[in-house]
Amino acid sequence: SKAFLIPKYLLGTSRLPFSSIVEQLGLPFVGKGLESSMGEEIVCIRDKASYEELSLNYPSSKEWLFEEFISESYGRDLRFYSIRGEAVACMQRISQGDFRANVALGASVEPYPVTSGIRTIAADIYEQTGLDFLGIDLLFGREKPYFCEINVMPGLEGIEKASGINVAGKIIETIQSDFT
Structure with a gap:
């Protein structure tokens, strides 16, 4: 499943x-x-x-x-950052009165744990796409999250602020290790 x-x-x-x-x-x-x-x-x-x-x-x-x-997710969603299929940081985005939870539209961010389910989704999406660096958006569902979209050029400011994780640094480390 x-x-x-x-x-x-x-x-x-x-x-x-x-x-x-x-x-x-x-x-x-x-x-x-x-x-x-x-x-x-x-x-x-x-x-x-x-x-x-x-x-x-x-x-x-x-x-x-x-x-x-997906009404359960009205005004809120999850964004996590995946590096080669490993979920490295996650945040919940919460809107004030808009069904969209984009930070660019004024949504606030808060930390969210990288769960085993999120790790599985990161690995699945990497296996399907082969994309090294991406933001993955999930909507809240009753039993399981819903896949929303993949972002190949996601902003990092919100997720770094919410998670306290230097995602940009992890990207650079990954690229550097390819050359060493």
């Missing part, structure tokens, strides 16, 4: 019929723009009007990942 769940999702443009998205994902659902960072193009779609706003605010050819809304 996997250490995490994956939210139901659809890939498409805002031309997809609203009713077919709701049929597959339920309401509300989340729209994630594929080129964004720091929570800028992440929207909560609560009704047909908020879905139609996507077509007004973005080109209709823009690709979106439409995703099941």
